[in-house]
Amino acid sequence: MVGKSKAMEAAKEIVIKTEPFVVNFGPAHPSTHGVFRMRMTLDGEVIVDMEPVFGYLHRGIEKLAEERTYTGCIPLTDRMDYLASMSNNFAYVLAVEKLAGIPVPERAEYIRVIMAELQRIASHLIAVGAFLNDCGAFMTPFVYMLREREKILDLFDMVCGQRLTYNYMRVGGVSQDIPDEFIPALKKFLKEMPGWINEYERLLKENEILLARAKGVGILSRELAINISASGPVLRGSGVKWDIRRADPYSIYDRFDFDIPTGTVGDCYDRYRVRIEEMRQSLRILRQAMKGLPPGEARSDVPHLIRPPVGEAYARIEAPKGELGFYLVSDNSIAPYRFHVRAPALINLTALSDMMRGWKIADAIIIFGSIDICMGEVDR
Amino acid sequence: MEVDEVYFSSELDEAEGEQIEALKAASQESIPDPDKWLDEELKRNILLTSVDAVLDWARRSSLWTAFCLPACCAFEFLATEASRFDLSRFGMEIIRASPRQADLMLTAGTLTWKMAPQVKRIYDQMAEPKWVIAMGACAISGGIFRSSYSVVPGYNRLIPVDVYVPGCPPRPEALIYGIRMLQQKIARESIVEGK
Amino acid sequence: MTLALSGKEIAKQIEKQFPGSVVESTADSLLVKAESLLEIAGYLKSTRGLDFDYLTAITAVDFLDYFEVDYLLTSLRRNHSLLVKTRCYGRENPTLPSVVSLWRGADFQEREIYDLFGISFEGHPNLKRIFLWDGFQGHPLRKDFL
Numbered sequence: 001m002v003g004k005s006k007a008m009e010a011a012k013e014i015v016i017k018t019e020p021f022v023v024n025f026g027p028a029h030p031s032t033h034g035v036f037r038m039r040m041t042l043d044g045e046v047i048v049d050m051e052p053v054f055g056y057l058h059r060g061i062e063k064l065a066e067e068r069t070y071t072g073c074i075p076l077t078d079r080m081d082y083l084a085s086m087s088n089n090f091a092y093v094l095a096v097e098k099l100a101g102i103p104v105p106e107r108a109e110y111i112r113v114i115m116a117e118l119q120r121i122a123s124h125l126i127a128v129g130a131f132l133n134d135c136g137a138f139m140t141p142f143v144y145m146l147r148e149r150e151k152i153l154d155l156f157d158m159v160c161g162q163r164l165t166y167n168y169m170r171v172g173g174v175s176q177d178i179p180d181e182f183i184p185a186l187k188k189f190l191k192e193m194p195g196w197i198n199e200y201e202r203l204l205k206e207n208e209i210l211l212a213r214a215k216g217v218g219i220l221s222r223e224l225a226i227n228i229s230a231s232g233p234v235l236r237g238s239g240v241k242w243d244i245r246r247a248d249p250y251s252i253y254d255r256f257d258f259d260i261p262t263g264t265v266g267d268c269y270d271r272y273r274v275r276i277e278e279m280r281q282s283l284r285i286l287r288q289a290m291k292g293l294p295p296g297e298a299r300s301d302v303p304h305l306i307r308p309p310v311g312e313a314y315a316r317i318e319a320p321k322g323e324l325g326f327y328l329v330s331d332n333s334i335a336p337y338r339f340h341v342r343a344p345a346l347i348n349l350t351a352l353s354d355m356m357r358g359w360k361i362a363d364a365i366i367i368f369g370s371i372d373i374c375m376g377e378v379d380r
Numbered sequence: 381m382e383v384d385e386v387y388f389s390s391e392l393d394e395a396e397g398e399q400i401e402a403l404k405a406a407s408q409e410s411i412p413d414p415d416k417w418l419d420e421e422l423k424r425n426i427l428l429t430s431v432d433a434v435l436d437w438a439r440r441s442s443l444w445t446a447f448c449l450p451a452c453c454a455f456e457f458l459a460t461e462a463s464r465f466d467l468s469r470f471g472m473e474i475i476r477a478s479p480r481q482a483d484l485m486l487t488a489g490t491l492t493w494k495m496a497p498q499v500k501r502i503y504d505q506m507a508e509p510k511w512v513i514a515m516g517a518c519a520i521s522g523g524i525f526r527s528s529y530s531v532v533p534g535y536n537r538l539i540p541v542d543v544y545v546p547g548c549p550p551r552p553e554a555l556i557y558g559i560r561m562l563q564q565k566i567a568r569e570s571i572v573e574g575k
Numbered sequence: 576m577t578l579a580l581s582g583k584e585i586a587k588q589i590e591k592q593f594p595g596s597v598v599e600s601t602a603d604s605l606l607v608k609a610e611s612l613l614e615i616a617g618y619l620k621s622t623r624g625l626d627f628d629y630l631t632a633i634t635a636v637d638f639l640d641y642f643e644v645d646y647l648l649t650s651l652r653r654n655h656s657l658l659v660k661t662r663c664y665g666r667e668n669p670t671l672p673s674v675v676s677l678w679r680g681a682d683f684q685e686r687e688i689y690d691l692f693g694i695s696f697e698g699h700p701n702l703k704r705i706f707l708w709d710g711f712q713g714h715p716l717r718k719d720f721l
Contacts, residue, residue: 026498027495027498028447028448028498028499028502029447029477030475030477034449034450034451034454035450039389039392051389054705054706055492055494055704055705055706055707055708056450056492056494056495056498057450057451057489057490057495058492058530058706058707059490059492059525059528059530059531060525060528060529060530060531061525062691063528063529063715063720064524064525064527064528067527075524076524079451079452079524082451082452082455083455126455143462143463146458146459146462146463146464147463147464149459150459150462150464153459163456163459163549163551164452164455164456164549165548165549224679226628226629226651227628227678227679227680228678228680229629229631229632229678229680230680240651242651247577247654248576248577248654249576312645314632314647314658316631323631325631325647327632327634327645327647329636337636338634338636338637340632340634342631342632342634342647346683346684346687347680347683347684349683350680350682350683351679375450375451376451376452379706380706390703390709393703393704393708393709394709394710396708396709397708397709397710397711398710400708400710401708401710493708494707494708529715529720530706530707530715
């Protein structure tokens with residue numbers, strides 16, 4: 001006993017000299033969601049510093065939009081955050097309608113809200129699935145959530161014929177009215193989905209491994225979250241109750257009754273819980289929207305080539321990843337003069353190196369996954 | 381611990397930039413499809429032996445994809461992998477992160493010049509025999525982004541492509557059809573002339 | 576509902592504090608001189624009653640004679656917003672002061688504007704290209720590119 005403690009004392013005296021080294025977390029990596037590169041400076045396995053490198057999917061969408069008509073830019077917006085195409089379309093057509101002063105019929109507003117909330121659920125399913133995949137629940141929750149997402153994609157397929165890049169919303173409404181089979185199918189989905197969410201929760205909510213890996217990891221404090229202009233679940237996970245659907249309601253969101261889930265600490269677990277609760281609130285909004293769907297036109301009469309007056313407009317929505325805004329400048333021609341996207345994923349990444357400092361590589365993957373980015377939007 | 385003691389990020393950026401510019405200058409022409417490389421004489425003389433038949437069956441029934449999933453088509457590929465359009469029944473549910481252990485590169489997404497050296501490196505690291513499926517409009521010709529300043533107009537500027545699957549993104553059924561076409565192509569191959 | 580503050584009202588307040596810095600004001604926006612941008616931004620952030628603690632977006636537009644850089648500010652506490660514009664002239668090496676010291680969210684957005692427009696931001700800790708590679712010639716979003 002005595003000898004052992006003496007040895008331990010001696011061991012504490014030894015100072016091991018270490019040297020930091022740089023590891024490239026390359027663009028083609030299974031855990032980075034998309035082509036994202038990080039240059040990490042490591043001391044052993046602890047991250048000392050991290051430099052993100054973007055641009056591997058920069059396709060020049062903002063420049064391409066300047067040579068397309070206003071309606072022709074809608075397919076480009078689909079491909080930015082390709083996991084939430086409906087939301088991208090929604091924000092863009094809101095901006096054009098604000099710029100040109102085009103009204104939208106009631107039925108189209110309700111249809112848009114239904115599509116946007118379904119899209120929110122689909123996007124959060126992938127976000128949570130990929131996060132759990134990174135945490136170590138290899139593929140099982142991800143595949144379960146993809147199964148639910150297929151049901152939502154079936155609904156979208158029914159409406160516009162596409163599974164991923166919908167190009168469904170138009171300036172002044174939506175491109176075509178919903179078919180008769182849609183509402184019964186949506187009713188069936190709404191009946192089953194809460195059961196599926198409870199199924200995921202049963203195994204994961206109090207799971208010890210998930211709690212150990214995600215609780216207290218990657219904390220983003222409230223002040224820093226506001227300072228870096230974070231938005232969406234990242235901001236709400238840090239305790240700031242700011243949701244654009246409530247603070248600055250667009251379309252008809254002021255008619256619906258829903259809660260805004262927030263976290264307390266701002267760690268990865270809080271962001272995960274915020275997303276799960278948001279899925280439940282989206283189901284609530286969907287039920288109300290489906291009940292209130294009025295008959296009428298799906299698109300108002302809009303000229304074929306839209307020519308807004310000279311000026312600028314900024315319209316924003318609460319996309320699944322955060323505040324998605326479009327800033328459009330018009331010079332009274334058929335194409336936008338300037339098409340700028342306020343990409344939530346890029347701005348949420350500002351504090352990534354702060355959140356990762358002091359954690360190990362395995363935690364870095366989880367922190368990165370909990371922010372939920374989509375490289376198409378970061379790089380545009 | 382100062383970052384500057386360990387590396388200079390500006391040096392790394394410059395080196396990367398030079399690599400990209402060099403690759404861009406060297407990739408101005410499309411690489412022709414692999415079938416055209418075969419000599420006419422050799423084509424007429426190919427007879428498949430029973431060894432070939434077994435090898436081809438083994439190769440086409442367990443194509444393992446390398447990880448190269450830049451953009452939107454990646455999610456249609458993942459949907460094809462998932463439980464509904466199961467790719468496991470073709471032996472392809474494994475996506476290998478290490479290119480050494482993969483034999484199929486399924487290019488799912490737009491290729492930019494900045495990403496091009498990395499994709500070329502992954503392709504070069506794959507061991508023979510290897511095949512490439514260009515998935516989606518962006519992989520075939522640059523797609524909707526063709527006129528952009530930073531997009532490579534099609535993967536066949538850099539690497540030889542065997543099967544082209546059109547669509548934006550292609551539906552999982554279309555992707556499975558493309559994979560079946562590749563499997564038929566592999567079934568016709570012989571070890572005599574190599575790949 | 577987020578109240579979009581009137582540019583004219585805020586202009587009066589700012590003129591009192593920093594005379595000569597406001598060039599023009601409309602109901603929607605406020606145009607200020609580039610030299611006084613940083614102090615005006617600091618004033619907007621720290622004054623009680625304005626409290627613009629959240630920078631929504633920064634973007635730039637190329638109007639051939641000049642570059643216009645727009646700052647969309649929001650106050651989470653008071654739920655109001657403001658659009659502040661500034662201009663910089665000259666195509667060779669336009670510069671503006673950076674607001675990263677006030678709002679860190681400006682970090683990547685200013686780098687993006689530098690990359691795509693060529694406008695430099697003084698005081699930015701890490702001003703280098705973000706989307707395009709080192710060695711790319713030109714600034715793509717300028718109207719005279721390609």
